[in-house]
Amino acid sequence: MKDTAPSLTSVKPAGRKFTGTDRRAPLRGGLQGCGEYGAGQTAGRFYPIACVALEVTQRCNLDCTLCYLSDRAEMTYDPPLSVLFARLATIHSHYGPGVSVQLTGGDPTLRKVEDLETLCREIKRLGMRSCLMTNGIRASRAFLIRLAAAGLDDVAFHVDMTQERKGFASEAELNTVRRAYIRRTRGLGLRVLFNTTVFGDNFDELPSLARFLRDRPEVAFVSFQMQADTGRGLLRERPDAITQDSVIRAIEAGYETPMHFDTASVGHSKCNRYASVVTAGGRAVSVLSAKQLTHKVMAALEQADESADGHIDIRDSVRRLVRRNPLLALRAGVHLLGRVLRLGSGLLRGPVRRQSVFIHNFMAADALEEDRCASCVFMVATANGPLSMCVHNAQRDQHLATPERIDGPTGPSWWNAAVPRLSGGPDLPDLNDPALAPLKRLKGQMRALRRTQKDAS
Known part of the structure; x- marks a missing residue:
């Protein structure tokens, strides 16, 4: 890699x-x-x-x-x-x-x-x-x-x-x-x-x-x-x-x-x-x-945001937008309806x-x-x-291969993906030498290389 x-x-x-x-x-x-x-x-x-x-x-x-x-x-x-x-x-x-x-x-x-x-x-x-x-x-x-x-x-x-x-x-x-x-x-x-x-x-x-x-x-x-x-x-x-x-x-x-x-x-x-x-x-x-209209709606939704957790609730923001700027909301609604109507005969089929x-x-x-x-x-x-x-x-x-500390009810333990279970300390081995790994656990170029080496031997 x-x-x-x-x-x-x-x-x-x-x-x-x-x-x-x-x-x-x-x-x-x-x-x-x-x-x-x-x-x-x-x-x-x-x-x-x-x-x-x-x-x-x-x-x-x-x-x-x-x-x-x-x-x-x-x-x-x-x-x-x-x-x-x-x-x-x-x-x-x-x-x-x-x-x-x-x-x-x-x-x-x-x-x-x-x-x-x-x-x-x-x-x-x-x-x-x-x-x-x-x-x-x-x-x-x-x-x-x-x-x-x-x-x-x-x-x-x-x-x-x-x-x-x-x-x-x-x-x-x-x-x-x-x-x-x-x-x-x-x-x-x-x-x-x-x-x-x-x-x-x-x-x-x-x-x-x-x-x-x-x-x-x-x-x-x-x-x-x-x-x-x-x-x-x-x-x-x-x-x-x-x-x-x-x-x-x-x-x-x-x-x-x-x-x-x-x-x-x-x-x-x-x-x-x-x-x-x-x-x-x-x-x-x-x-x-409608690029300009879309940007105006996005700015208005941002201004209408009252969230406290970092994610705007679009439905709540839309409701506030309709109350605060009904003309912009109407323009957006008309645009969306017009786009749907452009589906034409597709509206009858699905x-x-x-x-x-x-x-x-x-x-x-x-x-x-x-x-x-x-x-x-x-x-x-x-x-x-x-x-x-x-x-x-x-x-x-x-x-x-990075050890990760986990604080549990009985005290801290450590996890490292190179070993199969949680351990009592951070000094764990890194990933094994790929040359020592079984073929079935290798993929991609390394698997192809090992197959070539195996065939050659």
């Missing part, structure tokens, strides 16, 4: 612990510092962070050709619930209620369902949102029923050709898997998300995939994640043809409408691009086509749904940009607090 510049180890947007009266201020300051806090910026204005990943395991039942884990990550052990509860408490202390916590890994479904139920209940108790990030292989209908009953809010399925699922030779063929996953969620009250890695071998299929996702009224959120050399895997640098602009054009071709990705921002513009559409009956229109569309541009592990790290909206919970996802990916082995 590639090493990042030592200076970036001090870039800890995660370390932006809440100490004042406004939890949004640290993220807002980071975005202002790099010139990204414009009129359309939602981060730091409406919420203190977009989401925080809680990695419950490093194990995975796939070996993707692109992966953000390190080659040796699966040599480590799963953190016990005491560690995960401590990290949830830290997330809550930084960002308050309302933040989205992603139960992820590896694939979290490799943990016992009882562990995930316990985590969902704790996240709900703290007033935060829970999202299961999974490839779906083990996320059966029965599995999801149990988690929904325990308070799970969202489920995000990651499906694409980098996973090399047997029997599927294209993204179009993988739509069979996507349809099956959607069926598993019906009637459970879960918000459904889909993630797709955009890489050289599926870029030409992006318009047709976007069209498929557009036409799934059950899907509330779609994320296209551009190829990046973030960790392990056999694929490395991104092809020149894959840029934010080219991905936007491909998605708009699939949705068959301009989507106005430049109206509203979610963090740094080099990291994330965001669009919002309404769909019905195989048609879609952008909600954010329900009207809103869908969020994201383009994520993660940085390569050896090409981190300090301003983007300092204004990150996508964090990972670590032993030292939340940390920018891209920084964490670049330093994953270092963080996995």
Whole structure:
């Protein structure tokens, strides 16, 4: 795995612990510092962070050709619930209620369902949102029923050709898997998300995939994640043809409408691009086509904010906006109605749904940009607090091997992912030498190298 510049180890947007009266201020300051806090910026204005990943395991039942884990990550052990509860408490202390916590890994479904139920209940108790990030292989209908009953809010399925699922030779063929996953969620009250890695071998299929996702009224959120050399895997640098602009054009071709990705921002513009559409009956229109009006509404909602925990309650703010500025509220309502009516005959063929569309541009592990790290909206919970996802990916082995103190009813204990259980002291071994690890616990380039060495011998 590639090493990042030592200076970036001090870039800890995660370390932006809440100490004042406004939890949004640290993220807002980071975005202002790099010139990204414009009129359309939602981060730091409406919420203190977009989401925080809680990695419950490093194990995975796939070996993707692109992966953000390190080659040796699966040599480590799963953190016990005491560690995960401590990290949830830290997330809550930084960002308050309302933040989205992603139960992820590896694939979290490799943990016992009882562990995930316990985590969902704790996240709900703290007033935060829970999202299961999974490839779906083990996320059966029965599995999801149990988690929904325990308070799970969202489920995000990651499906694409980098996973090399047997029997599927294209993204179009993988739509069979996507349809099956959607069926598993019906009637459970879960918000459904889909993630797709955009890489050289599926870029030409992006318009047709976007069209498929557009036409799934059950899907509330779609994320296209551009190829990046973030960790392990056999694929490395991104092809020149894959840029934010080219991905936007491909998605708009699939949705068959301009989507106005430049109206509203979610963090740094080099990291994330965001669009919002309404769909019905195989048609879609952008909600954010009136840029100036959108910015005026955002400013008015911010002024109407009376929250004390860092997350604006949009419904309450809208009600106050209607009372304080009825003319602006009327203009916004008329605009929205006009956009819905542009769905035309689609209104006769299907329900009207809103869908969020994201383009994520993660940085390569050896090409981190300090301003983007300092204004990150996508964090990972670590032993030292939340940390920018891209920084964490670049330093994953270092963080996995960091001893973590857990204060329990019988006194302190220590956890280190390199050993299988809690211990009585912090002096624990680092990760084992990969050369000594069994082949089954290696993935990516390291696994391929070991196979080559084994064949040669």
